[in-house]
Amino acid sequence: MRSIKMVDLQAQYARLSSEIDQAMKQVLIQVDFIQGSAVKALESALAERYQVKHVISCANGTDALQLAFMALDLPKGSEVITPAFSYAALAEVLLLLDLKPVFVEVNPATYLMEVSAVESLITANTRAIAPVHLYGQMVSMEPLLALAKQHNLFIVEDAAQAIGSQYCTPGEHGFAGTMGHIGTTSFFPSKNLGCFGDGGAIFTNDDDLAQRLRSMANHGQTVKYQHDVLGLNSRLDTLQAAVLMAKLPHLYEFEKSRRAVAARYDEAFGPMDVLEVPSRTVDSSHVFHQYTITCKTAPMRDALKLYLSEQGIPSMIYYPRPLFLQTAYQQVVSLPISEDLCTRVLSLPICPELDVEQQDYIINNIQNFIQKSQ
């Protein structure tokens, strides 16, 4: 059996190397390393695929969020409501821009921002809501969009973990990152669509915001050496865009394989009363960036993680600490569900290359662990 990885990028490269090598070689021949033709091709391909008017690529998913909030140009001290159980990027970017993250609770079954808890956090200073489509499925956008409209707030969606997830209710539909005013994603190597380094993109249907975002991602220039607004050097390398263009045609197949692994895990772990398998929301598809279980107790989670590691099975804790308890973003708030989840969640290996033998090995070992500990 091949050794198990959370995401097996070596096996993926072995499978797609001829297409990727050819795409990269083309860039080397054309030497259009900065803002080259593959960058433009990727932006157009993503815009068409996700039915969004503008795609602006940039250097990484964190920059994408920073650029989104720079483009909105909110007054200093504006409050932005965002989940406490999440990756650090949003909190970091908001604080860097002198904005205030207001942390909201998540749903214990879906791990997603609890939309019903948002309204009570809206104050006269609230200017935006920043949902995170965590682990691969989408926050309930329909009520969120209605709330934002009612209170005249911007919505910035963080779709770093959910590219391709599709929202589909009778009231609203759209892909992750395309339903709010601005959406962002990351092409970090382990993401569902990952490049060979850092990369990111921003989605918007708003022409003015698109123009600002494009300029801000390139030193605030509209014309070369004419700097109209403060910006960043945040361009996606052409080589990375070429890798992404080679992988993009395979993304549906990647999603299908991830769902098949998730279905096997569900079948094996669903009946166990000492852990919970990830709940599906009713309103979006799940692209399974992560398959995250919740153990009954914190000691059980830690013991399971250790046991798996001893059997050569990696697992990850996304995330070990809620954002309000991180020294850099510390706030005194009470969000017990977020705090509790951090002690009990465990993400298992999931990727298109995880073969049946490896899946069986993981499933058998988790079943063994549970039998032994009962």
Ligand SMILES: Cc1ncc(COP(=O)(O)O)c(C=O)c1O
């Ligand atoms: C939810 C979320 N937002 C933002 C980011 C930041 O993306 P990047 O690492 O490309 O800056 C990540 C990356 O892990 C993420 O998971």
